[in-house]
Amino acid sequence: MEINLSVNGSQVARDVTPMTTLSDFLREHLSLTGTHIGCDTSSCGACTVTMDGKAVKSCTVLAVQANGSEIITIEGLSENGSLHPVQEAFKEHHGLQCGFCTPGMVMTAVDILQNNPNPTEQEIRHGLEGNFCRCTGYHNIVKSVQHAAQSLNA
Amino acid sequence: MIPAKFDYIKATSIDQAISLLSQHGYEAKILAGGHSLLPAMKLRLNRPSVLIDIGGIDALGSITDEGDAIKAGANCTHYEIANSNLVKSHVNVLSQTARVIGDVQVRYRGTIGGSLAHADPASDYPAAILATDATISVRGSNGARDISATEFFQGIFTTALGEDEIITSIRFPKTANGTYVKFFQSASRFAVVGCAAVKNGNGIRVGITGVADTPYRASAVEQAYDGTTSAADHAIDGVDVMSDHFASEEYRAHLAKVFVRRALEQL
Amino acid sequence: MTTNYIGQPVKRKEDNRFLTGKGRYTDDIKLPGMAFAAFARSPYAHAKINSIDTSQAANAPGVLAVYTGSDECGNFGVPCGWLVHFKNGEPMKEPPHPLLAVGKARHVGENVAVVIAESLQEARDAAELIEVDYEELSVVTDPRQAVQEGAPLVHDDAPNNTVYDWEIGNPKEEVDAAMDGAHHITKLDFKNQRLAPNAIEPRSYIADYDVNADKYTLYTSTQNPHLIRLLMCAFVLGIPEHKVRVVSYDVGGGFGSKIYHYTEEALLTWASKKIGRPIKWTSDRTEAFYTDAHGRDYCTTAEMGFDADGKILALRVHSEANLGAYLSTFSTCCPTYLHGTLAQGCYTTPLINIDITAAFTNTNPVDAYRGAGRPEMTYILEHLMDTAALEMGIDPAELRFKNFIPPFDGVNQEGYQTQVALQYDSGNYEGTLRRALEMVNYENFRQEQAAARENGKLLGIGFSTYIEGCGIAPSAVVGSLGARAGLYEVGHVRVQPTGKVSVFTGSHSHGQGHETAFAQFVADHLGISMDDVEIHHGDTDQVAFGMGTYGSRSLAVGGSAIVKSLDKIIEKGAKIAAHKLEAAEGDLEFANGQYTVKGTDKSIAFGDVALTAYVPHDYPEGLEPGLDFSSFYDPANFTYPFGAHICVVEVDQDTGKVDIRRFIAVDDVGNVINPMIVDGQIHGGVVQGLGQALLEGVSYDENGQMITGSYMDYAMPRADDVPFIETDRTVTPCPHNPLGVKGAGEAGAIGATPALVNAVMDAIAHIGIRDIQMPLTPERVWRAMQA
Structure with missing residues (x-):
């Protein structure tokens, strides 16, 4: 079709x-x-x-x-070769290890921050509930999203 | 994984969808959000030879104020229901329910009509449907009819929906504030127990999902309700409680009482 | 230049490609003319295969070939990499593990036939047309039941389903006597449940035989490409190693499950030559549950004897370890040399006896999974310690302080000789616990706990002071213990004429960040910018040799091999520099990327030395041109990271649900090259450990059907199941490798599990319950509280 x-x-x-x-x-x-x-x-x-x-x-x-x-x-997501602020935050805060879940995590994080520019830690964790990561224990992913929120709001 | 072969037809009207369904019979499946059906098809647990996509039918897509009720089209997504101001203002138990279904991605795609027609005994909506005494409007080749909440659910993956019928909308009477509380299955995040409760005059209505193979109105709780939480002890009166890997019959029965109590506490 | 990369949280070089979707995972590769494989798998846990009818499948659209165990490939089997002997000296039972089932299927999901077709859709559709006449046989899935007389036999030539029995430590009579004299014995009977590793990237392979070059290429999602090549060539297919290239670019997590040589790798490689086309197979998640090697699965009875003062007198453990239907590559060493040898823990226990029986069952093969034998032993020791503390009314932290091996650095004090063969390199066990107690504010917590309990809130705290054996491993030692390979590593450093540096390591990153961490110490050693260093791994045609990444060995072994080559480069460079500077080699020093004549300002930059090495016009006589060295590093000992983990939980009295309130991890992994990466490893390991304690577990029903074969039924931690992990570290360098590093990959998963379980037991200690089986599901905790 x-x-x-x-x-x-x-x-x-x-x-x-x-x-x-x-x-x-x-x-x-x-x-x-x-x-x-x-x-x-x-x-x-x-x-x-x-x-x-x-x-x-x-x-x-x-x-x-x-x-x-x-x-x-x-x-x-990235424009003209520069990383999107969410991608940048993941790099800066080690929000990825093997990289396999990363594209899905980043795309979901972008969505979370579109709907809620100032999420709490718990809101971020709930927002990521549909994404598994087996490497990071989510610690630095959540940190990355927190920092991405700050830089998007700046 | 790849589903077994099927033909795909995108229906542009309710009538066309119904006529396609009559034409293809049991070999056809309605595709709404696809979040129950497509995984089952990829696992080849379900292999319809025709998929009738009703996703593009605008007439199924809106949430409207009908005076004494809020009407949600079958194609409304969990996200739309969770975030609709009409729903929040007039049937808040429904928006609370929609908010804890699946995850953010699932809520964007999954639809209320699809979820109800699929009738997973651990799905969330039935509790709210029962507690609000909603009416499910369906249409088939013999015309349209309304099915009451208590008649709609008939068993595991079984509803009162006829073979060539589709859900068109769900009508929720405006209700006082209510609440939906849920004990999550740790892997799938479906409801091991889900309890919706709303005030109904001096009384209450309580719908329970996840506990029995068919979601039910906890009439015994409603009758025993005295303004305190003691009625929660009646949560499973007359009910055959399910048992599975995540909750034995005894534990699930206990959880049902706990979650009815928690719901009543919040009323 | 002056560089100071070691110890800095340098951002990862690899991240840009992962963050922009440009990673190269095996399933991302498309080759011209590529065909696709799909498998017909056994629906039964144990069944005789009477016949297989492939005719319909063979005639289905797009099908290129169908193979079963009756074809040539049925003669090939994958080997086990570690020979363990029975107590009586006989070799372990090692039945063939054919590429496709021959005669009988021994677990649900075992490959019975393969279809190769033009498209994946056609391959999948045709695989469903294969008709197999099965005759169901009785099933055994539990290792303790499997070794009983009369249990269904998985392999006819393995009586009582026993792979081997094995023991380590002091003579049993001595341990028994000490137990008999003990003031108090804490005894636990439990199952360390089976786990599915669940790397988020499913296994994926592409085999490509090039008829013109007579050369095979296997793209594979493996943690150790050279080992796959070695095993597949020498032990499975009998094809010459120099005609095989194994490529493993980006790999989406491994956690052990991608160490092993899987049947599909060899089968596709064989089939690619048969049909003359590249063939791809990528596991889907359902297949991953049914075919990946699982982890853990021990039935354990463990006893610890104490004197009246709380000093440990003896430890006695008997376990049945489940190895599944076939012996996976490293399966046999997990319950033995990676497990029994850790029984000393951090304690001065004078008498230890560990007795293991390994069993075949009708389940997936079981092999190393993050920690591999060590989490299981740590769980035994640390769960015993907190339980004993409760039973004896001694504070669990205090009980540990009473029993810790005193600090030793392995330089001024000797390594610690354990009762179970190993000699620890260096340790300061009380140091990590003291720091963790500070972080949790222990005294305050006990007050808060008491107050909360009065208000009906159940708070608990749990401890785990673990040790692990990493940096695997001295080849001669493991060889004497049955390893069929050496466990050294290879590091090749090529200084390019312009002074840029290419490093080729046999170690492999599947998330660990080698491209960054390795570049940090290489740059520091040579005094050059990290941008001038590129780390290559994962391609056997590019990297001379290697043993891969597992057992937290990358830096300790792989890094050390690179350092050896760097030393050779600096030494040769000194000869060139001495010539250019007209100085004696002995008068030179190398620092900050410069060779300098001591006490003068005469110097030459490393880059100029490199250029001279490749343009040797004015050059030392008799010296070879070039600046390019490869080294093998075989470690002198294992490394022994350790740490203290503390978990704080709240238990919902109504439902039994456990909420993790805090998790504190103080780890000592020796020197740290990149603290950001080390912390990340700890976070991830801890959450996997918490997953085992709280959520995860593979379950089989009485017919051997897996009832947790998808993410709808197998629970794994999600972002909202866990808190932030509070980390800190102490540094006790490894005394026997040049970087002083110990390894960080498994620490979290080893330490975390008992800390959480102990915390739950502490929360409900007043009820008198001493143990709950993992995972601590709400129902199990609730049930315990009803007792």
């Missing part, structure tokens, strides 16, 4: 099978391999991208459902 959508600001048109998930579409059809797949049950959040401005688990959206939408992936 033919789908047309905007990905990271570019209009793309592709022919996909109905079985293709948005995550597979991004990875296999567009080679945007920053979106990772860590589970089959919509639990881990590694595949999080934004769809029409909202964080979604792209493994649980069919590519055909994303027809006509605007998708931003981790690859589309």
Whole structure:
């Protein structure tokens, strides 16, 4: 089936099978391999991208459902080669180790801060409940989001 | 993981969705938010040969003030329900419920209609549906009908919905302040026990999910309610309590009483 | 230049690519003509395979090949890397572990057949068409039951499902006698439950045979590419090592589960030559639950005897360790040499006997998982200590102070000889506990706890003062204990003509930050900018050799190998510098990137020396050009990091739910190269340890079906399950490696688990309950409180 959508600001048109998930579409059809797949049950959040401005688990959206939408992936977050403030904060505060959950974490953090520019620690922790990290114990991820909030508000 | 093969049809109207459903029968599934259905399909536990996507049907998507009730279209997402000012003002127990479903990403995509039709016995909405005495409006090839909250839920993954019927909206009578409290299953974050309670005149209405294979109105609690929390002891009167890896029958029964008590404390 | 990178929280070099989605994980790689594999797996825990009908699958659209255990690949099996002997001296039972099941399937999820097709969809669809005639057999999943007479036999040639029995320490009679004379004995019976490692990146492999070069390339999500190549070539497929390249670029977490040589790696490599195409297989999460090696799973009876003053007199432990259906690469050394040898802990226990029986069961293979045997031993010791403290009415901190081995630095004081073979390098156990007690404000806490209890609030505090054996390992020692490989490391430093430095390490990062931490000490050693140092790892065609990353060995062993090469470079550079400066080599000193004639201002920069080495026009006679050295470093001893962890919890009296209020970790990992990275390792390890204590556990039903085979049923810590981790450290350098480092990767997971369990037991101590089985689910805690 033919789908047309905007990905990271570019209009793309592709022919996909109905079985293709948005995550597979991004990875296999567009080679945007920053979106990772860590589970089959919509639990881990590694595949999080934004769809029409909202964080979604792209493994649980069919590519055909994303027809006509605007998708931003981790690859589309930084502008002109400079890191987005959330990416910057993750780097500054060691919010990542193996890097596999990182794109999903960052995309979710961007969403959290869009909705709540001054989240408390508990609000950040709740906001990240749909994303697993096995490396960091979440400590520096939460710190990173706190600092990202500060720099976005500055 | 990749689902087994299926055909995808995007329905543009309720009538078209119903006619497609009649045409394809049990081989077809309605796709709303997809957050229960798609994982099951990827695990190949569910393998419909046709998916009818109702996600684009605008008529299913709004939250409106109907005077004595708030009507939520079946396609409203958990996020929309949690953050709707109408819902917060008039059926706050519903917004409290929607806020603790899944996680932020799931709430953006999952819909109330999809969740109700799927009827997972550990899902959150049924408690609020029962406590508010909501009405589920459905349409099928034989026309539209309303199903009361207490009739709608019939068992594990089983509802009063006919084979070619879809949920169009849910009508929540405006209620006094209520509350939803939940004991989270530690892995899935579904409800091991979820209890919604609302004031109803001098009395209360209490809906309980997660405890039995069918969510239920805790009538015994409602009858025993005397303004204190002692009625919580009746939380499981006449109920067959479920048992699973996360909570035995005995523990779940205990939790039901604890969470009814906590709900009553907050009323 | 003057550099001072060591000890600084330098931001990681690798982060930009991860943060922008440019990491290169195996599943991100697409090769031209790549085909896809999917497996048919056993739905039964134990079943005879009467026949397999692949005809429908073979004829399905897009299918290129279907293989079963009856094909040539059924003759190949993956080996176990560590030979352990029975007490009577006989070698352990080591039945074949075929690439695809032959004759019988021994656990749910075992690979029975593989389909290779043009697309993943076609491979998956066709795999469902394979028809297998199974005959179900009786099942055993519990190791204590497995070794009983009459239990179902997993392998016909392993009587009583016993892989080996094994003991270490003092003679049993001496320990028994000391126990008999003890004033008090604390005894615990528990299960250290099975865990699923759950690196968020599932395993992924691409095998690519190039017919023109007659060369195989295996892209794999492994922690140790050279070891995979060695095992696969020499022990599985019998193909020449120089014709095989193993590549492991970015790896999304390992925690042990990606050390092992898995059957799929060899099968894909073999099949790629058969079909003449690259083949990819990426595990999905469900497959990961059913095929990754699990961790832990011990049934333990442990006793500690004390005198009236609280001094430990003896320790006696008997455990059955579950190794699953087949012996995974390092499985056999986990309950023995990585476990029994840690039984001294931080204490002066004079008599110790550890007795282990390892069992086959109808479950996933079990192998090293973050800590590997050491968390299990630490749990035994530390859970015994807090329990004994409660039983004897002695403060748990005080009980430890009574029993700690006194501080020793391994230089002025000798290393500490344990009763269980090892000699500790250096330690100051009371130092970490004192600091942790300060941080938690212990006296205040006890007052707060008493007040809270009066208001019906259950607060508890738990301790864990652990030690671990890291920096694995002296080859001769492990060889004498049954290791089938050496455990040295290789560090190759190539100074480029322009003075830029390329470092090739056999160590491997899957989150640890080698590209940064290694560059820090390399830059400091050479007095150059970190920007001028690039660390390479993970490609056997690029890196000479290596043993990979596990056992907190990267810096202690891999780093030391690099230091050896740096020393050789500085030494050779001195010859060149002496020539250029017309000075005697002995009159030179090297500091801040300059060779200087002592007491003069005559100097030459390292970069100029490097250029001279490659443009040797004016050059010392007889000296080879170039500045490029490779070294093997084989450690003199293990390293022994240690620390004190304290957990504070609140238990919900109504539900039994445990809320972690504070977690304090004071660790001593020796010298620290990058404190930011070390803290990160501790945070992550601690939360994995807390996960075991509170949430995680693989469960099987009576038919051997896993009932926790997805994230809907296997609970792992999420961001809102844990608090910030309060960390600090003391520094007791390792006396036997050049960086003085000990290793930090596993410390958190080793120390944290008993601290949390002890805290819960402390919270409800007044009820008289002394133990609850892990994970401490709300229901278990609630039940205990009802007793």
